[in-house]
Amino acid sequence: MTLPWEEDRPLLFASSALTLQDLHREFAVSEKRLPASLDPERPPGLAALERFLFRSGSCADPAGVALLSAPNPYAEVEAAVRWLRRVADSGVPWGECLVIARTPAEYGPTLASVCERLEVPLATLQPGKLLDRWPAAALRLLLRVFRFGWRRDDVLGYLRTVCEGDVRLEVESLGRRARRLGVREGRPEWESRLLGDMNPGSWCADRLAALAAWDRRLLSIRRSMRQHAEQLQALARAEGIGASQEHASAHRALSIATELAEASSLLNPGPVALAEFADEVLPAWESSSCPPDPADDQVLLVEPYDSRVRHCRAAVVLGLAERSF
Incomplete structure (x- = not known):
């Protein structure tokens, strides 16, 4: 069995860590750790990002990051919106919250439905029906x-x-x-x-x-x-x-x-x-x-390159997976 794994980046490889624990508990395991492949054509900036991404202790405030694991997109959206609801109840205005998705069209209908049910005001930067x-x-x-x-x-x-x-x-x-x-x-x-x-x-x-x-x-x-x-x-x-x-x-x-x-x-x-x-x-x-009302106290659904359109104190990033990195 081949598993992606780096010991100093436990957050990124959390699922592999769980698999290793299960294997060690059930079987006699012989491990062989292979060195990371070095691609000479890989841009230096990307290589540096890979070295430090999700490295243990790299976050200045670990308590400010919550990783939510979900089996499917609907459960992912439900968990994310409930987290936003708790953040708002703690005193963060809706207008300082973002939902960031690489493909808003994929999450839009589900996100709108869940937000309406949980009374979370949602807006997008795209023009909508008047x-x-x-x-x-x-x-x-x-x-x-x-x-x-x-x-x-x-x-x-x-x-x-x-x-x-x-x-x-x-x-x-x-x-x-x-x-x-x-x-x-x-x-x-x-x-x-x-x-x-x-x-x-x-x-x-x-x-x-x-x-x-x-x-x-x-x-x-x-x-x-x-x-x-x-x-x-x-x-x-x-x-x-x-x-x-x-x-x-x-x-x-x-x-x-x-x-x-x-x-x-x-x-x-x-x-x-x-x-x-x-x-x-x-x-x-x-x-x-x-277009969306610019001063509305609403959560904005944006793509990554629009994530700096407003001051943000809480953000949910949807669609993150190991393959993203």
């Missing part, structure tokens, strides 16, 4: 509320998207009441059967009352496409969407709406209903992409 960012998704749901007549799923979806903390319980309670009372759509239904019985000053009551006021304002008269885009910007400001630089996707969505309105105004400068404006904007949002 509506995958919550500020843009909130704008889409908000416009759908007015375009499609206050459908229950749109109203509750919007409230769930923008609520925070304990308010989520209030939103879920509102959803149960709406289903129990059979409220499916229509602003008058929401106002007469739900809003009137809600506690004045509660978060949901204030939001529904504000949306009802905007609904009357937006649907009261026909406007030009440019004016509809301006009203959408005012609505976003009133709802606090796009209020900070962290909401890059909201700025992108509003920019798309404005550009579409400018182009449509050239063909049809006259007033149109809100429905016509929404029917132009919603499909454009669904097919648009957006």
Whole structure:
């Protein structure tokens, strides 16, 4: 049996060490250690890296390195994300964590699924779907509320998207009441059967009352496409969407709406209903992409050459194997 092994690099050859222990325990073993092969064409830098890589004692802070062994990529991702979860619970912000993978496409779907289940916010440096960012998704749901007549799923979806903390319980309670009372759509239904019985000053009551006021304002008269885009910007400001630089996707969505309105105004400068404006904007949002929000407090998935894009206090390197070295 031939095993790769260097006694002064136990971390790299940990699996070989375990095999040797098992063999010595079960059999009478005769060992012959061969010298490392010397390739004259090997670059000096690579030879130096090989000599010192994972050498015992070469790490200034051994406690800062954790090696996780896993039988398959899914188990590897699960172990890595749980480690990140523990690091974040110890006080390290998500924005100072990285996941480094030589082939992000291989790990991306599994990593996204596990991160969603364990509530670890994940982003990539690659452009993604615009509506995958919550500020843009909130704008889409908000416009759908007015375009499609206050459908229950749109109203509750919007409230769930923008609520925070304990308010989520209030939103879920509102959803149960709406289903129990059979409220499916229509602003008058929401106002007469739900809003009137809600506690004045509660978060949901204030939001529904504000949306009802905007609904009357937006649907009261026909406007030009440019004016509809301006009203959408005012609505976003009133709802606090796009209020900070962290909401890059909201700025992108509003920019798309404005550009579409400018182009449509050239063909049809006259007033149109809100429905016509929404029917132009919603499909454009669904097919648009957006870079990650740069200031989001999220874990970044990067390739090795992008690993210095931000200050990092904790990093997970996926796909490491003995053959990598």
